[in-house]
Amino acid sequence: MHLLLSDPDLAPEVLARGREPVADAARRVLDRLRERIARDGLDGGAVAAEVARLPGAVRAELVRLDRPAYPEVVNATGVLLHTNLGRAPLPPVPSPVVGGYLALEYDLETGRRGQRLAPLRRKMAELFGAPSALMVNNNAAALLLILSALARDREVVVSRGQLIEIGGSFRLPEVMAASGARLVEVGCTNRTHLRDYEAAIGEATAAFLVAHRSNFRIVGFTAEPTLAELSALARTWKLPLLVDQGSGCLYDLGRWGLPHEETVAELLAAGADLVCFSGDKLLGGPQAGIVVGAERWVEPLARHPLYRALRPDKAALAWMDRVLAAHRDGRLEEIPLYAMLGQSVDGLRRRARRLGRRLRQAGVPARGTATRAVVGGGTTPDSTLPSYGLAVPGGQAVAERLRRHQPPVVARLEEDLVVLDLRTVRPEQDAVVAAALVAAYRIASDRQDGGR
Numbered sequence: 008m009h010l011l012l013s014d015p016d017l018a019p020e021v022l023a024r025g026r027e028p029v030a031d032a033a034r035r036v037l038d039r040l041r042e043r044i045a046r047d048g049l050d051g052g053a054v055a056a057e058v059a060r061l062p063g064a065v066r067a068e069l070v071r072l073d074r075p076a077y078p079e080v081v082n083a084t085g086v087l088l089h090t091n092l093g094r095a096p097l098p099p100v101p102s103p104v105v106g107g108y109l110a111l112e113y114d115l116e117t118g119r120r121g122q123r124l125a126p127l128r129r130k131m132a133e134l135f136g137a138p139s140a141l142m143v144n145n146n147a148a149a150l151l152l153i154l155s156a157l158a159r160d161r162e163v164v165v166s167r168g169q170l171i172e173i174g175g176s177f178r179l180p181e182v183m184a185a186s187g188a189r190l191v192e193v194g195c196t197n198r199t200h201l202r203d204y205e206a207a208i209g210e211a212t213a214a215f216l217v218a219h220r221s222n223f224r225i226v227g228f229t230a231e232p233t234l235a236e237l238s239a240l241a242r243t244w245k246l247p248l249l250v251d252q253g254s255g256c257l258y259d260l261g262r263w264g265l266p267h268e269e270t271v272a273e274l275l276a277a278g279a280d281l282v283c284f285s286g287d288k289l290l291g292g293p294q295a296g297i298v299v300g301a302e303r304w305v306e307p308l309a310r311h312p313l314y315r316a317l318r319p320d321k322a323a324l325a326w327m328d329r330v331l332a333a334h335r336d337g338r339l340e341e342i343p344l345y346a347m348l349g350q351s352v353d354g355l356r357r358r359a360r361r362l363g364r365r366l367r368q369a370g371v372p373a374r375g376t377a378t379r380a381v382v383g384g385g386t387t388p389d390s391t392l393p394s395y396g397l398a399v400p401g402g403q404a405v406a407e408r409l410r411r412h413q414p415p416v417v418a419r420l421e422e423d424l425v426v427l428d429l430r431t432v433r434p435e436q437d438a439v440v441a442a443a444l445v446a447a448y449r450i451a452s453d454r455q456d457g458g459r
């Protein structure tokens with residue numbers, strides 16, 4: 008350890024960072040080497056070679072520690088709302104920069120304490136055409152809050168065809184159990200009738216809940232009452248009709264060549280009393296859960312003690328404000344999700360042609376390829392939209408090099424082809440994609456040559 012720390016190669020690191028952080032990194036590197044010696048039984052020559060490489064390994068360890076926990080990546084997968092890449096890409100940092108002070112709970116006119124969420128609640132309600140709205144940390148929180156406030160220790164009726172799981176950890180029956188509401192399942196997986204809901208109504212019934220099948224479809228011999236029919240039944244019994252809509256769809260998706268999905272406004276018009284959805288799906292904003300509906304149902308949520316635990320932070324509020332304003336003013340191109348949806352296939356093909364030419368000049372055998380992009384992230388299951396990109400040979404090895412590039416580029420593998428869909432790549436990132444491919448391809452093919 009002493010010899011390692013006084014190695015001239017590490018002197019600049021010790022000077023810049025102090026001795027302790029470098030010693031910590033060295034300890035980890037040495038531990039790993041000891042393990043390898045014990046496990047693989049390295050001989051004297053091999054150990055000497057590893058020891059000579061130690062200063063370099065310690066520097067690499069320090070670089071690894073410097074890396075941000077969440078590096079920005081270029082998404083070339085063609086999945087617009089990629090759950091593993093943070094769902095909706097956010098627009099540039101909101102102004103005022105969220106790092107400074109904000110008039111968050113401060114009324115600038117009176118100089119008194121203001122209401123944190125009031126201005127944003129009005130804007131959300133206006134955008135979705137609802138009397139009232141509320142924002143929480145995510146849609147799971149929204150549903151938890153709704154059920155806790157309106158149905159605790161009582162029953163909520165749900166069709167067996169709608170007991171959904173989203174992204175592995177959101178499972179409707181489990182959220183329901185956590186809220187203290189009792190799940191009453193009705194109907195069958197493929198068919199549920201209005202009379203099933205009616206038969207389930209009793210003393211303890213608190214609400215009907217409809218959950219959107221965001222990430223799967225049921226096809227074939229199926230049946231389900233319409234929302235209007237359910238709403239009429241709910242009204243007769245003075246029960247609220249709750250809808251977990253999920254995606255926050257606010258436009259006719261036919262505009263982008265996608266199948267129609269009921270919008271939040273359509274659900275409210277059809278008789279839903281409360282609709283909840285995510286902020287980082289089709290709204291294109293930060294992680295959030297939004298609840299819209301009549302004041303009589305939304306206000307108990309805002310006053311519930313759990314609300315304090317589930318409320319969003321100031322960065323999400325500031326970002327949401329910016330995204331809502333862009334929707335309100337029809338400036339959809341400022342919301343990255345809609346900028347990507349709005350790209351024409353012709354435009355993507357032109358970018359691919361330009362990139363391909365540059366790459367082939369640099370010796371990368373890239374060719375243009377028609378692709379299908381998907382919205383993803385628990386929206387519009389099964390449906391794809393035409394897109395265009397590049398394909399290069401090289402399989403896993405090239406894909407891995409692309410991921411290790413700075414900034415990392417995440418692509419799709421199809422058999423032995425690496426496919427880069429340009430719909431999810433911002434045009435200003437094309438140069439990065441080119442540089443990453445040239446580097447990845449060079450290293451990968453050097454390797455192959457070396458192996459021959």
Ligand SMILES: *Cc1c(COP(=O)(O)O)cnc(C)c1O
Pocket residue numbers: 145146147148171173177218219220221251252253254284285286295296384385
């Ligand atoms: C996405 C989704 C959820 C989970 O939302 P989060 O914001 O990830 O908590 C719940 N229900 C439906 C129907 C969804 O589509």
